[in-house]
Amino acid sequence: MRRYGNRRHIALVLAAMFAFADGPALADQADRNQPVNIESDSMVADDSKKLATFEGKVVLTQGSLVIRAEKLVVRQDSDGFQNGVATGTPATFRQKQESHGEYVEGEARRIEYDSRVERVEFFDSARLRRDSGDDVRGDYISYDVKNERFAVKSSGASGNGGERRVRATIMPKRKDSAPAAPSQPPVPPATGRQQ
Numbered sequence: 141m142r143r144y145g146n147r148r149h150i151a152l153v154l155a156a157m158f159a160f161a162d163g164p165a166l167a168d169q170a171d172r173n174q175p176v177n178i179e180s181d182s183m184v185a186d187d188s189k190k191l192a193t194f195e196g197k198v199v200l201t202q203g204s205l206v207i208r209a210e211k212l213v214v215r216q217d218s219d220g221f222q223n224g225v226a227t228g229t230p231a232t233f234r235q236k237q238e239s240h241g242e243y244v245e246g247e248a249r250r251i252e253y254d255s256r257v258e259r260v261e262f263f264d265s266a267r268l269r270r271d272s273g274d275d276v277r278g279d280y281i282s283y284d285v286k287n288e289r290f291a292v293k294s295s296g297a298s299g300n301g302g303e304r305r306v307r308a309t310i311m312p313k314r315k316d317s318a319p320a321a322p323s324q325p326p327v328p329p330a331t332g333r334q335q
């Protein structure tokens with residue numbers, strides 16, 4: 141294993157790992173073609189195992205995608221797919237949805253990402269919300285990136301005087317208002333005189 145302090149080298153190592161990815165990961169189509177940039181306080185890479193561990197104020201960006209964590213571990217399998225585990229109090233991500241053009245934000249103590257199946261899983265104090273105001277919370281959230289679907293579960297265990305349950309706020313769809321007619325200057329009344 142090697143320890144790198146140079147942030148530029150860190151970004152290059154991980155960008156090389158992501159370059160072999162097949163699939164959109166968390167990012168929308170335009171994000172896929174953007175470079176991956178990672179900043180952290182430290183990094184340990186094991187090239188033979190295709191494993192990189194970033195620690196300390198980790199920030200990963202790729203186009204509209206932003207992941208923040210205390211620790212990020214990225215592995216690449218033999219087919220070039222990445223699996224990542226981000227941990228923090230909480231670890232967060234933000235990504236623009238391709239189909240709606242709005243952002244999805246998520247947070248949990250642990251976020252796991254699998255590029256092979258295009259799924260993000262949130263564990264422990266999980267939350268997923270959209271710009272539209274939709275908001276779901278539970279102990280576990282599975283987000284299917286490709287189909288933009290999610291499932292939420294709760295442990296059901298009692299705690300702090302209440303039962304832990306899935307909570308969801310779903311906002312009504314906004315109706316697009318018809319465009320206002322263009323305003324035109326008033327037409328002066330006809331006077332019967334010609335000039």
